[in-house]
Amino acid sequence: MSMTSLILASSLLIIPIIVSYKQQLDLTKDMIISVLRAIIQLLIVGYILTFVFEAKQPLIILMLVFIILINAALNTRKRVPNVVNHGFWISLFALVISTSITMTILILTGALQFKVNEIIPVSGMVISNAMVAINIGYTNLEKAFTQQRMEIEAKLSLGALPHLASKTQIQDTMKMAVIPTIDSAKTLGIVALPGMMSGLIIAGTPPLQAIRFQIMVTFMLLSATMIATMIAIFISYKQFYNKRHQLKI
Amino acid sequence: MLELKNISFQPNDAPILSHLNLTINEGETVSIIGPSGSGKSTLLRLMADLISPTDGQCFLNGKNYISYKPEQLRQTVSYCPQTPTLFGETIFDNVSFPAKIRKEKCDIKRANYLLTAFNLSQYDLNTNVSRFSGGEKQRLAIIRQLMYVPKFLLLDEATSALDQKNQQLVEQEIFKYHQEKGLGIIWITHDIKQSTRLFSRRLTIEQGKISNEEVIK
Numbered sequence: 001m002s003m004t005s006l007i008l009a010s011s012l013l014i015i016p017i018i019v020s021y022k023q024q025l026d027l028t029k030d031m032i033i034s035v036l037r038a039i040i041q042l043l044i045v046g047y048i049l050t051f052v053f054e055a056k057q058p059l060i061i062l063m064l065v066f067i068i069l070i071n072a073a074l075n076t077r078k079r080v081p082n083v084v085n086h087g088f089w090i091s092l093f094a095l096v097i098s099t100s101i102t103m104t105i106l107i108l109t110g111a112l113q114f115k116v117n118e119i120i121p122v123s124g125m126v127i128s129n130a131m132v133a134i135n136i137g138y139t140n141l142e143k144a145f146t147q148q149r150m151e152i153e154a155k156l157s158l159g160a161l162p163h164l165a166s167k168t169q170i171q172d173t174m175k176m177a178v179i180p181t182i183d184s185a186k187t188l189g190i191v192a193l194p195g196m197m198s199g200l201i202i203a204g205t206p207p208l209q210a211i212r213f214q215i216m217v218t219f220m221l222l223s224a225t226m227i228a229t230m231i232a233i234f235i236s237y238k239q240f241y242n243k244r245h246q247l248k249i
Numbered sequence: 250m251l252e253l254k255n256i257s258f259q260p261n262d263a264p265i266l267s268h269l270n271l272t273i274n275e276g277e278t279v280s281i282i283g284p285s286g287s288g289k290s291t292l293l294r295l296m297a298d299l300i301s302p303t304d305g306q307c308f309l310n311g312k313n314y315i316s317y318k319p320e321q322l323r324q325t326v327s328y329c330p331q332t333p334t335l336f337g338e339t340i341f342d343n344v345s346f347p348a349k350i351r352k353e354k355c356d357i358k359r360a361n362y363l364l365t366a367f368n369l370s371q372y373d374l375n376t377n378v379s380r381f382s383g384g385e386k387q388r389l390a391i392i393r394q395l396m397y398v399p400k401f402l403l404l405d406e407a408t409s410a411l412d413q414k415n416q417q418l419v420e421q422e423i424f425k426y427h428q429e430k431g432l433g434i435i436w437i438t439h440d441i442k443q444s445t446r447l448f449s450r451r452l453t454i455e456q457g458k459i460s461n462e463e464v465i466k
Binding site: 151 | 332
C-alpha cells in the first residue's frame with residue numbers, strides 16, 4: 001500500500017466525525033486525538049520493532065512486554081471507579097497475572113516460541129484485549145453499584161456480607177466485560193477474518209497454518225480477558241464498601 | 250435495648266440529624282412521624298448500621314455498634330427500606346435469600362405460611378415477581394425480612410402502597426411477633442391513625458430532631 005493510498009483512506013474518518021457532530025455525541029475530539037495517537041504510537045513502535053526484532057536477549061523481550069503492560073494499565077486509569085483507590089496498580093496486577101498465565105501456557109505447550117517476533121505481537125494482543133475487558137468491567141461496575149444501590153442495601157439490611165450483597169452486580173459486570181470477546185469468537189471466520197490471520201495470509205503463510213494460529217489466539221484471548229477481569233473486579237468491588245460494610249457511594 | 254447517644258449526621262453542609270438521643274427498649278413498639286426530609290429514614294438507616302453517624306454513638310444491648318460484626322448487627326436490627334427492591338426473578342429468590350446468608354436451607358413451610366398471612370397465597374414460590382404491583386412488592390419485602398425474626402424490625406413506610414385491608418393484615422402479622430417473640434418495632438409512617446393504633450410510643454421528628462414524644466399506651 002502506497003502512502004498516497006493511506007492518506008486517501010483517511011477520508012473514512014470524515015464519516016464518524018460527521019455522525020458524532022450531527023448526533024451531538026461529543027466524540028469528535030476523542031476520535032481525532034485517538035487517531036493521531038495511534039499514528040504517532042505506531043510509527044514509533046515501527047521503528048523500535050525494526051531494531052528490537054534483531055534482539056535475542058530474553059531480558060529485552062521481557063522489558064518490552066513490561067512496557068506494554070504499564071501502558072495498558074495507565075490506559076485503564078480513566079475508567080477506574082471514583083471510589084476505587086490504586087486503580088493503576090490493580091489493573092497492572094490483573095494484566096501481569098493474566099498475561100503471565102496465558103503466555104506461560106502457550107510457551108510450555110509449544111504453541112509459541114520465546115522469540116521476540118512471536119512474544120511481542122502475541123503478548124500485545126493479549127494485553128490489549130485484557131485492557132479493554134478491564135475498562136468495560138470498571139465502567140459497568142460503577143454503573144451497577146450506583147444504579148442498583150437499593151438492591152445492594154436491601155441485601156445488606158438482611159445481614160448479607162458484601163460479596164453476597166453485590167454478587168449479582170459482580171456477575172453482570174464480569175459478563176459484560178467478557179461478552180465482546182466471546183461474541184467475536186463466535187463469529188470468527190463467518191463475520192470476521194481476524195487481523196493476525198489475515199496478516200499471515202497476506203504475508204504468504206498457508207491458510208491452514210494461519211488458522212491454527214488464530215485458534216490459539218482465540219483460546220488465549222478468552223482466557224486472558226476472563227482472568228484479568230476477574231482479578232480487577234474482585235479487588236475493586238471491595239472498595240465500594242467501608243469497614244462497616246456500608247456503601248461508600 | 251437500642252441507644253442512640255448524641256447522634257448527628259451531617260454528610261455535607263446541612264445537618265440531617267443533630268444531637269439526637271433516643272432509647273428503645275427490647276420489645277418496644279415505636280412509631281415515627283414527621284414531614285418529608287426531616288431525617289426519619291436517615292435515623293432508621295443509622296439504626297440499621299447502613300450509615301454511620303458523623304458524631305455520636307449507637308449501642309445495642311449496651312455495646313457500641315462497632316463492637317459487632319455488621320452482618321450480625323443487621324440480622325438483629327433489620328431494616329425494611331421505603332422502596333421495596335426485589336431480588337432475582339421469583340418469590341423463592343427473595344424468601345430464600347435470608348437462608349442463603351446463613352448458609353441454611355430455605356424453610357419452605359414458613360415461606361408458604363407467610364405468603365398466606367400476607368394475602369399472597371394466590372402465588373407459589375416459583376411465581377415471577379417482575380410484574381408485581383407496588384403493594385405486592387412491599388408485602389414480599391416484609392416477608393423476606395420476617396423469614397428469620399430479628400430483635401428489632403425497622404420499617405420505613407412499609408405499608409404505604411397497601412389498601413386498608415392488606416395494611417391491617419400486615420400490621421397484625423408483624424405485631425404477632427411482638428407479642429409472641431418480643432419483637433421490637435420501629436415504624437415510620439405518614440398515616441396518623443396507624444401511628445397511634447398499635448404502638449406504645451410515638452416520636453415526631455422535625456428538622457433532624459425529636460420535636461415531640463408521646464407515650465400512647
